[in-house]
Amino acid sequence: MQWPYELQIGWRYTRAGRSGRRNGFISFISGVSMLGIALGVAALIIVLSVMNGFQKEVRDRMLSVISHVEVYQSQGEALPDWQATAAQARLNPQVVGAAPFIAAQALIARGDDMRGAIVRGISPTEEATVTDLAAQLRDTTLAQLVPGGWGIVLGGELARGLGLRLGDKVTIVAPGGQVTPAGVVPRLKQLTLVGTFEAGHYEYDNGLALIHVEDAARLFRVEGPTGVQLRLKDAQEARAVADELQVRLGPTVRLSDWTRTNRNWFQAVQIEKRLMFIILTLIVAVAAFNLVSTLVMTVTDKQADIAILRTLGASPRSIMAIFMVQGAASGVIGTLAGMVLGLAVAFNIGVIVPAIERALHMSFLPSSIYLISRMPSDPQSGDIVPIVLISLALAFVATIYPSWRASRVQPAEALRYE
Known part of the structure; x- marks a missing residue:
């Protein structure tokens, strides 16, 4: 299958750039950006999974004592x-x-x-x-x-x-x-x-x-x-x-279900989850917008390549697509790596946390103080899918301005001193 040349060149730029001091530095910055996105996505998944785990643990203990629905006289x-x-x-x-x-x-x-x-x-x-x-x-x-x-x-x-x-x-x-x-x-x-x-x-x-x-x-x-x-x-x-x-x-009787009876508690948990989501999303946003600096440096370094492509007939839109592919590829790799890391930790947190406690000779949730002595985790697709989509969207948005700058490069100006 013959892929569009914009996709091929953009992917080649993503993999290349490790030779030479300047290209090596650009590659290092790109790797840091991908690592930042991965860590941000992983942190979001782990934190929300743990919060879901605590919520599920408390809910299950609550429902072990109270009924699901109550019917009583008005x-x-x-x-x-x-x-x-x-x-x-x-x-x-x-x-x-x-x-x-x-x-x-x-x-x-x-x-x-x-x-x-x-x-x-x-x-x-x-x-x-x-x-x-x-x-x-x-x-x-x-x-x-x-x-x-x-x-x-x-x-x-x-x-x-x-x-x-x-x-x-x-x-x-x-x-x-x-x-x-x-x-x-x-x-x-x-x-x-x-x-x-x-x-x-x-x-x-x-x-x-x-x-x-x-x-x-x-x-x-x-x-x-x-x-x-x-x-x-x-x-x-x-x-x-x-x-x-x-x-x-x-109308002679009234009904109350457990979600209404404990409405204030569940609302407080949901507000806390939203705030944590917003705070940790900012970490992903910072890492995603590091791609701006990476792409700006890449555009500056590849001006001669851009000029040659323009003289061969590439349109400004194609040039823009090449660098958007490069930035988007970094965002996709970082997001997928973060998702894999976050899910791996979230599903195995019952093994990881005790190992850390044994290594540090301490307990994060002492049973003498907390009723829940283990770290619960409950990864939910309703949290993971929005995290992945938002991370990909931020990475895509971060590529727009540098790619637009690349499409504005004039071939004559770029090749004057080559």
């Missing part, structure tokens, strides 16, 4: 028939599990220590079909929650903060007091700690308490479960499923 009262509501919800093929719940804020006290927490009344059997945590604890810790037993299961951090051990008594101060001749007094109930859990998510480990749903109904004075938790086949479809179920179940 007035905060008990559902008239939670089984019927769950049956209607199961008509959606995405719904694979349903469980009743009662949730309310309360104070948990032991002696003079008092902590605020979300007290969730659950049915251990049905709850195991909704959350991974309940499925793990169904036959052990949650089996201790029996109707009328007034047992309570606390997050590990909350139990340690109150200095509790299994069998200790804790007091729940329920919202809404009792009206007595002496005035309004808070409603108190003493419960026995029958177990703890470690979800790996500080918000729940430090602020969630589980009791049996029938005990919760008596404690908070409601006639039954105030809502139904739903588990879906695909957690990413929670918002769409919630909107569809809202239409099916009618």
Whole structure:
């Protein structure tokens, strides 16, 4: 196959230039530009993959404790028939599990220590079909929650903060007091700690308490479960499923999915990712625009060649194409090398980081401080493709001005002193 001569000459200029002091220096600058692009692209891929990994790790730990969708009464009262509501919800093929719940804020006290927490009344059997945590604890810790037993299961951090051990008594101060001749007094109930859990998510480990749903109904004075938790086949479809179920179940109930409940956290993560993307893209931009200086020096060095090509009939457009091919080739090589390097590190970060920690005798994520003690990574095509395209676009833009300058070279002027 006969390639256009512009492509052949541009590629030859990219590979050549290593003989002589001046050509060798130009080649060195070109190599530095390609290396800068490669390192910038690799850094972008690695950083965004690690951020995706942390986000996925936190999301998975969060979804091990909470359901994908919650259905509850608009007035905060008990559902008239939670089984019927769950049956209607199961008509959606995405719904694979349903469980009743009662949730309310309360104070948990032991002696003079008092902590605020979300007290969730659950049915251990049905709850195991909704959350991974309940499925793990169904036959052990949650089996201790029996109707009328007034047992309570606390997050590990909350139990340690109150200095509790299994069998200790804790007091729940329920919202809404009792009206007595002496005035309004808070409603108190003493419960026995029958177990703890470690979800790996500080918000729940430090602020969630589980009791049996029938005990919760008596404690908070409601006639039954105030809502139904739903588990879906695909957690990413929670918002769409919630909107569809809202239409099916009618305006008497409200639905909330996990993406809306934790909207602020996910928005903060997305903003952080965008800022990191912009900052690291500037590194790629600096490296890409180093190609400008490389091509300007190449154009100056190749003026005689340009003049000869012009006298042989090459048009200014062809001259411009030759040097754009040279610059674009450097950008493509640097981008592809950076993509390969970035993916190699991102997919093997679980091996690379421990090796660095052993070599430096230190730990980047001490397990005594951080709940996530390993460096997670989750490369996603939605991040990698834009990175590659932006890098190629910046490299292409950087070639325009030097190539235009090359097309303006006058043959007579260039050959006057040759």
